[in-house]
Amino acid sequence: MTVLVIGEALVDVVTRPGQDPEPHAGGSPFNVAIGLSRLDVPTVLAAQIGGDRHGDGLRWALDDSHVTLAALSPVPDRTSTANATLGEDGSASYEFDLTWDPDGLPDPSAFDAVHVGSLGTALQPGAKLVAGLVTGADALGVPVSYDPNIRLTVEPDPQVWRAVFDAIAPHATILKMSDEDADTLFPGEAPADLARRLAAEHGIVAITCGSQGSLIAAGTAFASVPPADVRVVDTIGAGDSFMAAMLSWCAMYDWPSADELDDTELTDLALYASSAAAITCSRPGADPPWTAELTP
Template sequence: MIVVAGESLIDLVPQRGGEPLPMLLPRLGGGPYNTAVALGRLGAPVTFCSRVSTDGFGEALLAGLRTAGVGTSLVQRGPEPTTLAVAAIEADGSAGYGFYVQGSADRLFELPPPLPDSVRALAFGTCSLVLEPGATAYEALLRREAGRGVFTLLDPNIRAGLIPDPDAYRARFAGWLPYVSLLKLSEDDAEWLGGVPVGPAAVVLTRGGDGLTLRTRAGLELSVPAAPVTVADTIGAGDTVNAALLHSLAARNALSADALPGLDADGWSEVLGFAARAAAVTCSRTGAEPPYASELNG
C-alpha cells in the first residue's frame, strides 16, 4: 500500500469570459490529494493521510477519494473550514495560486500512530510542509516512517507566498533530505531552492514542455521528452507525475532503499516516459483531472 500525506483543498479555477471578473469553478484539489486520486485511478492500493473539514467541501473531497478507490482510514476530521486556492491561469496554461488558509482544518493535522507494516511508500508535499502546526506533525511522520525503512517521496511544490521566512524553510528542507528516497521537483522549485539538491537516491526534475530529467546518487543521468499535448492548464500535472512514478516503480518492485539503486537506464526511461504520458493527459484537461489506467494502456 502507498500512503499519501498532506493537504486537500478546493481549487477555484477561472473560466473564460465573465465581466468584470471571470467565473470561478470549484474543483477538488491540493497536491497530495491529487497524487492520491491519481494513484487510485491508476489502480494502485493507496490511502490518504490528512485532516479534512466536516464542511460541505470536506465531504466532497472525501467522496472524490472514495470514487477514485483511495482509502480514508487515516483521514482525521475537524469542524474548521476547508482551505481554498484561487488559481490564475496564464496564456501558456501555467497556474499561479492565492491561498485562503487561516484557521483551516488541514493545518491541525496530528501525528498518527505508526503506519501498518503493509505500507510500501509514503509521499509528502506542498502546503502541508509549510503551514503550522500541521507541518511539524507531517515532518515527524516523514522522519519516523523513513527510520522504519519506508520508501519516501517528497515533492516540495514550492508556494512562495505561503513561506514567510525563505531561508528558514530552505534549512528545514535540507534537514528532510536524509529521510527522502525519491525527490521530485520542478525547475521553478529548484531555482527557488538554489539548485537541484543532492542526497536522495534519485531526483526527478520536471521541465514543463522539455520533459523530465533524472539524476541518481549512483551517477545515472537521463532525460525523456514531454508527451505532445494541447495544454488546457497545468493544474495537477506535477502531482500526476508523483503518482505515475510511484505506480511505475511499484510495478517493478523498486519501492525500497535496496531496489531503487538497481534500476537501470532502460528501466528509468520507461518509468519517466510513463510519468510524462500521464502528466500530458492531465494537462489536456481543465483542473486536476489525472488519467485512469485504461487511458495509458499501450
C-alpha cells in the same frame, strides 16, 4: 501494497480568462493520492477535511477514485481552498486559505511506502508531525517520497522551504521537484547538474521542466525526455500526476533502489510519468489518468 499520502486536501477555485470561477477538488497530496489509486496502487490519504459542502465534494472525489480517507482531527470549520487564476497559456497562480493542525498522524509501519509534500511539510503546526513521521518511516525501512511543491504565496520565505528540504530529503529515497522549486531551493544550479548531485545523495530524483521536458537521475544513471505532445487546457495537477505515476512505476517494480536502475529504465520511468502529466494537462483541473489510459 498500500501507500500512505499525507498533507493538504482542498478545493481549487479556478478562474479562467473571461469565465466565472469553477471549483475543483485539489491539493498536491490529495492529487497524488487520487493519481496513485487510479493507477491501481491502494492508497490512504491522511488529511483534514471540513464538514461543509466543499468537504463533501472532496470525500466524494476520494471515494470515486477508491482512495481510503484517514480523516484527521480536529475537523476544520471549513474546508481549505486555493484560488487558482489561469493565464492564457494554461499556467496557474495560487492564493490559499487553509489550516493544517492535525492532532496526530497514522503509524507509517502499517504501510509499504509514504509520500509527503507541499504545504503539509511546511505549514505549522502540522509540519512538525510530518517531519517526525518521515524520520520514523525511514528508521523502519519504509520508502519515503517527497515533492517540495513550493508555494511562496503561503510561505514567502525561501529559507523556510530550504530548511524543510534539509529536514525531509535525507529520509527520502524518491524526490521530485519542478524547475521552479529547484530554482528556489538551489538558485543558479542547472537542473541536470542538480538532479545528478541529489541522486548521488538521496536515490531516485526527478526534475520536471515544463515545456522543456523532464530529467530523472538515480545513482550514476540519467535520463532526459521531451514533454509529450498535447493540447494544454491547463497545468493544474500536472506535477502531481507525474509524481503519482512515478510512484506507481516504482511500486510495479517493488521499490527499486537507485543502483538497480540504468539509463533505459529511467527513460521508461520518465516517459511513463510524463505521459500521465500530459493527460492531466489535456483536461481541466487536476484530473489524473486511470490505468486504462496509461500504458507503462
